[in-house]
Each structure stands twice: as structure tokens, then as C-alpha cells.
Amino acid sequence: MVEKYGLIYKTVREIRGPLIFVEGIKDALYNELVEVKLPDGSEILGSVLDTSAGMAIVQVFGATQGLELGVTARFTGDVIRIPVSSEVIGRVFSGSYKPLDGMPPPLGEKREIHGAAINPTAREPPSEFIQTGISAIDGMNSLVRGQKLPFFSEAGLPHNIAAAQVARQATVPGKEEDFAVVFCAMGIKHEEYEFFRREFAETGALERCVMILNLADDPIIERIIAPRIALTIAEYLAYDLDMHVLAMLTDMTNYGEALRSISIAREEVPTRKGYPGYLYTDLASIYERCGRIKGKKGSVTVFPILTMPGGDITHPIPDLSGYITEGQLIFDRDLHLRGIYPPINVLPSLSRLMKDGIGPGRTRKDHADVSNQLYMAYAEGVKARGLARIIGEVGLSERERKYLRFADEFEMKFVNQGVYENRPIERTLEIAWDLLALLPEHELIRIREEYIREYHPRYRKA
């Protein structure tokens, strides 16, 4: 391909929020990369959002402070691409891929950051169980390689600690393989970033980590490209270098807000809470970049974190994310206040790909039934707890009391665990059976009889 050096225009006629309107240009490409040079010599990237004969609307991905009508805009004749190579591992970049570690800019093959959809016939259905060592995940909402499974949390809950624990402990039992973490920060605080950095450094993961950072005080608009850069790197590492990549994206709520501010600047018709109608499609273009490809070794597992504004799961960002991701792990304030870590409320949580990742040869044959029964019993217990709040525990039937006790124990022994406690799946299932033994055997209707006979503590001891 012929390298184009592009055309330079100094005809900016309007600046509105993150949008600049360039006049006089006849044939800007839709989505063309534009480099805007400020009077102080610094440069910000942008791309063409709307092109017509004589006018191009460019959204810029950097701070708009200092922009003036006299800036120069270079139209590069190409869409946004970034250079990728194995050298990027261990490095730290800004949200627009500028080095933050004092080293020179990366070189390598150039890849388009918007990425193309994986052909559905090329996808390998994800089925490799990832053991995170956290019972609430492994036992109830198992994660598999190539999945996209988010944390839905709230401000003040320990989602970062849990995320770091996942990153630290995640393994595929019985396999030693090349892995990498691509960490993309969008609008998180410096101290949060420092926490992750320290965690990764302590476990030696830092050398296997690529960081794309847009912190709380960095330009909001940069958040539009930051996750796309991160995922372009992730895809390269997975499908070209055969690595298993965990792409952590935090915090997607901040991303959504950046998207909204562009939409509002463009005066688009808003839908819910001012978010644009294409929010679903836009989020999908990020989350959908997870997966496995037939005949390739590597995988991209997308692990987004988002905080639900006001704890509201029906807010557009968690809501639409939930429609795209393959499940969700929900953090609960009540559990947190009761001192349970990780405060994952398993009832509304879900992993859609769990069924393919568990069972004989992967975890254990009774896993699916046990998890199903735990769900049912815990739901019964929570219901009994609600009832006990009204009529008191004495008013409960014997059966309800048993379920109530089960729910309490389930939270204390199964969900609750240490930050550095790494439970193998066998241990998780063992705890599960001990809890199920609190219930009369005839209540275990969701578990096959032969499994009860094999794993139930009553028969195990005999």
C-alpha cells in the first residue's frame, strides 16, 4: 500500500466540544485519521465522523483546551491504525497510544483499531474452564477462555481487589501456557491504577502486561479509542502470537459517558438518559472482540468492570452491557456491609458459557447439578430470610428454617473467602456438598440421584 502523507488544512471554522468542523476539504474519507496540530506543537488524533463535499466533521481524541481556529489538520488518507509487535508487552501507553514509560514509540505491523468482526463460522465455541480460585465464580458462574464476563459493581465496593485476585489466580487447571494481560483504564483514579500496578508487580504479572491508561484527569474523549487500542493489541497477541489474553477494561461506565458527550455535541436524538441510540452497537463493537478462532491457539477473554450509577442495574450502560456480555457478576452492597468478600450476589449473576466449560473432563460431572441446586436452595433461603424479617424466625416452618440456615452458611462459607485464598474447584465443590447436606436429601431435586450417592457427605463417609 502506498503511504500517503496527507493533506493539510488550516480551515477550521468551528470548534464545538470534541468536534471540529473543517471547511474546504472535498474528499475526506469516512473514519479517516486526522492529526490536529496545536500552536504549542503538541498533536492530537481525530477521526472523520461526517464527510461531505466541502466539509468534514472531525472528532478529536484529546484535550480540546488550546484548540483554536488556526490549528492545522492533517488528513492522513487512512483510517486509524496502530503499530503492534511482541515488544509492546510490559509497556505503558496513554489512551491514544503515546508511550508513558519513557521509551520510544512502538514499531511494528499496523492494525486498524476498529477491528473486524470474527466470521461466525471461524469462531470456536469457548469451552476451557478458567479456575479463578473464587468459589462464587468457579462454582456458580464459571468463566471460560474467550468469554466476555463483566463485574457489575458500585462505587465503594471491592471490585478492584476482586479483579486483581482474578488476574492473579486465573489458570486453566493442568495447563501451562503463554498468557498476557491487557489492562485498559478509562477514567479510573490514580490510586486505583496504582493499586493494580502494585498488584501486578508483586505477582510478576507486570512483565506480561500491556497498559493503556486514561486516568480520571485525562481527556474524556480519549476513552473512545483507548479500549479499541487495547483490544487491537489483545487480538494481535492472541491470534498472531498464540497467547491467552485477559483484557481488563475498567471502567466501562466512564467510556459510555465519553460516547454520550460526543453524541450530545453532535446534537443527535438521545434515547435513555441522554445516551445515543447506537450505544448497544457501540458497546458490542468492544465486547464482541473476545473469542477463540478455530485452528488458532490463543484466545481473548474480555473482563470489563463497570460501576452501576446509583447501583441501578437498569441504567443504560449495565443494561446494554448485560445484553451483550456472556453473563455478569454482580457486586452487592448488602453482602459487603455484612463483611462478605467477594460480595458477589450469585442470584442475579450469570455465566452463559458455563455449561460448555464444566462437567466431566473439565471440572467434575456433578458441577452443573450442584450449582443448579445451590441456586435454588439459596433463592429459597433468601425468600425465607425476607419472611423471617416480617414474622420472626419462630413463625417459619421447619423447612423454611432449614433454608434460612442454608442461606446464611452459604454466604459465610461458600461466597466468603480470603483475598489471597485460592480455592481449587474440587475444594469449591466440597464446600458446596457440605452445605447441601444441611438440607433434607429429598429436597435435592435438581441433582441426579447417582451423583447424590457418589458425592453427598452421608454416602461419602460410608
Add this chain to the structure above:
Amino acid sequence: MLKGEIIRVYGSLIIGKNVPNAKIGDVVQVGPLKLIGEIIRIRGNEVSIQCYEDTSGLKPGDEILNTERPLTAELGPGLIGNIYDGLEFSESVIRTIAGDFMKKGVRTAPLSRDKKWHFTPKVKNGDKVVEGDIIGTTRETLMIEHRILVPVGLSGVIREIKEGDYTITDPIATLESNGKKIDLTMMQTWPVRIPRPYKSRLPLTEPLLTGQRVIDSFFPIAKGGTAAIPGGFGTGKTVTLHQIAKWAAADIILYIGCGERGNEMADVVTHFPELEDPRSGKKLIERTIMIANVSNMPVSAREASIYMGVTIAEYFRDQGYDVAIMADSTSRWAEALRDISGRLEEIPAEAGYPAYLPERIAEFYERAGRVVTLGSEYRVGSVTIMGAVSPPGGDFSEPVTSLTLRFVGTLWALDTALAFRRHFPAINWLMSFSRYVELVSKWWQTYDKEWLKYKTKATAILEEASKIEEIARIIGEKALPDDQRLILLVAEMIREGFLVQHAFHEVDTYCEPEKQSKLLRLLIEFYEFTEPLIKAGIPIEKIREFKSIVELMRLKERREVEYIDKVKNKVLEEVKTLAKQYGVEV
């Protein structure tokens, strides 16, 4: 050829000028890659084009060619087992050309031009034929015989027809029509936005069995009917549709993944070829056609995928088949309409959706039906449509859900609370409805003369139980009178033993109608047997202790239908023993 040119590109919307002979609905080819678009608005010498592919890299001045033809589907042998994108390009072929990632501008014929099919004529030289007549057949898969029809609008006398191996573009017969000779091929085309014609509509009388108990027994869908399955995320829309695609007693399944997850489509693509149809024992892929337009593929192609799917379905209907369409999710299609409407700066109605959303939804569902097809012989075919709806925030009052409910015959309302306790399928029995219950009850009578009575009783118990539960939530179950506690017990048995169905359990995944009717009957009989005991003052705890309860609830996991009678006898025995103990006569 005269060409127009682009003057503006704005997302999937392109404005062009001087496009020759522009008509609404004309397919145009845009830019150097000849991207496919459709003219949706004309003003003076300017046209608005909805582009079905990614518009990155297009620029003002790029040329626009007008094909002057509407968006059409290619129809003929080779459709089954294929997996298409929204424009009917075969994704497996695209993969051989473009690699593992989708690439815009890659063109491939929807149906293979090289493959030869063995054609067996069904008419002779000199036979008079009219539109819709079957002139011959070819075996497309072990399950499906592809019937070659006289295209719509043609009739005349067959002048030449011969058995043999042909490609879909080879002439297989010559038709003399009004003095003109027309070559017929196995392939034909049809504009996707226009419903294919038929002779007349028929009343819906037969259920489309799905092997899912809550659907078949409680909220059945008729062959030719429509159903909506709305639910918040995680309530199991996709799994339910997958289950129906696997086990529904239709001849052809058309699965449209419209703006949904790639990994889930991969699951269908990978596992369907392995699964067997319980009725014929053949592989499910031999009756399945898939359209996979996943959520990060171009938005506007979602719109095309819905129409493409329903057109292919109608084509098989016209051959006399029962076709079932699953569209997951129609909300994403509606969002595509909203997207383009917003870019056209149309004044939005509700939640940003265009004012013509209701008519689009109605048009789509109205393409379902059971019909007498064209052709001189009497032939019946049907298209059944089942659409998932993804209401934002799980709110059923939002426009797409509330509009869809106006146009469908069955509602399977998915319930978050049921999903939380892993009660799947999470179809809420109080909110759902089926307008086909009366129609299909006759059919069920072949299994059980009193089917309707037991079904109605089961719904009544569930309804009653929900009322009692409301009270129990305040005063506790223990404080309730025993007759009410018995209803709670039976309702729980119906829920766990009948309504909950494990999609991934080797036996439970599919439940034949005979088993369904027997199981339902036994559950209600349990109530009828035990109610007199409670009335005679025997405490509910004694009934709860019945060993047969667990067995009854586990019956769904057993393959043998005869076992149901054995459990029934056990129930009766326990009832008798208990009655004797308390000196009660039964």
C-alpha cells in the same frame, strides 16, 4: 452506464447525487469496493442510501452505480445447512476468501454455481403448468426434498424436461408461455421486502410441538402462528430459542441471529451438525438454515437479515413445508431502524424510534401463516415466527415490546425472578398467554381426552398458589390452613416436576407429547387424591412425607413413559395407607 456520486457519508447513511433512474428500494453499489446499499429517500437529484456494509474509507466523489433492482434473495437447492450474513453471502465461503475476520466488499454467490443436483421431473412434456406447480424435485439433504416450483407469474406448457444432474443455473425445463419459450432453472429470485403470494390462508389447528413442556402444554404455538419472547438479559431468550430450533417439529428451521452474540452463534454452528432430530434420527443441520448477523457486524444489515430470513422461509412454505423462524433479537432490528431514522433526521416517536415502527413490526409478523400455496394441486405450508425481544431495563412497556405484543398470538414472558432461582425456561405462567390453546386442544385429545380439563386445573392451581403465596409472605406458610398449604405443595410440584426443564439434561431436554400429557395428568391427580385427606383433617406434614413426591418430581428425567403409571400406583398406595391410618375412607 450512468453513474452517480457520493456527496456525503455519515455512518451507514450515504447521500448521493445524479444517481440514474433512482427508485425507492433500488440496490446501489457504492465506492471502489461496490458496497451494497439501498435507496431509501429521494429529493430532487439527491438520494439517501442506507449502506449495508461498513462505510469507513468512502469519500465524497466516489461513484454510485444503480443496479435498478430491489434487494432480492436467491432461492434454490443449497440453502439448507448454510450460514449466511444479512445479505445472503455464505459466511463459510467468505471465510475461505477473506480469512477468519469478516471483510467488507467480499462477494460470493449465495448458492453454489458449480454443485450439481440430481433433478427428477414430476411433470412431462406437454403438461400444462401454472405458477407454484412442482415440476420436479432434487434431494437437498437426507431430510429435505427440494421441490422446484414454476416461478410466480409464469404458466404455460412444458416443452422439454429431462432427468439428470444439473447446476442451479442449467436449464432443467423449457416452458412455452404465450408463444415464448422460457428456460426454467432450479434457482429463482424474490425481492425480500415483498411477501411471496399464496392462494388462501387457513385457520391454525395444529400445534408446533417444541418438546418444551411449559410451551407445548401451557402456552402452545400453532403452526403458522407467531410468538414473542421478551425478557431482560439473562432470562434465557437465546437458550429457549435454541431449544425450539433443536426440537421443534417443523420441516425447516430458519435461525436468524440478528445483532446478537458471536459466541452463541458459534455454539449453534458448531453443535447443530452433531445433534439428532428426535423424530427422524437425522442430523439437525439437514433442516436448518442460519443467518448470523452478529452485533458487531454492520447495523443496517440487521434490517436486511430479517427480511432475507422470512423470504427464504416463505419459499420453503410454498413447497409445502412447515417452516419455523427464530429471530434473535427483533429489538436489535428495531434499533437499526432507529439508527437510520435518526441519521435521516426524522422526527422520532417514542424513545427515538421512528413513527413507522409499528407497521414494520406488524408487516414482519404478518408474514407468518398457514396457507394453501399457489399451484394446481392442493398443498399446504406454514411459516411460524418466534421473535425474541430485548426490552431495555427489562421494562415490557417500552415501544418494541409493547408493539410486538399487539401483533403476536403467543407471549412467553420471561421473568427475572425465576431466572435468579434457575427456574428455566423462565416463562412466567401468570403473565404469558397463548391464543391458540382452544385451537390445539383438539389435537391434544388424541393423547388425553380430558387434556383441557387437566391443563386448566393446573393453571388454576398455579394462579391460586400465587395468591396464597402473597398472604404467606406476610403471615408465614405455617400459619396457613392445610388446604391452602396443599395447593402450595402441588404448585411447587408442578413447577419443579413439570415447568422446570433442563435444557442440557440428556433426557429432559426434549419431552414428547405423550409424556407431557401423562405427567400433567398425574400431577393434578395427586391433588385430587390428597385433597380429601386434608379435608378429613389429616395434617399436611403427613402428605409432605410421601416418598412418591420426589419420584414424581423426578419423572421428567426418565425416558420410559410407562414409569409414570408405576409412580401413580405408589402415590395411590401411600394415599391408602395414610387414609387407613387415620380411618378415613377414600
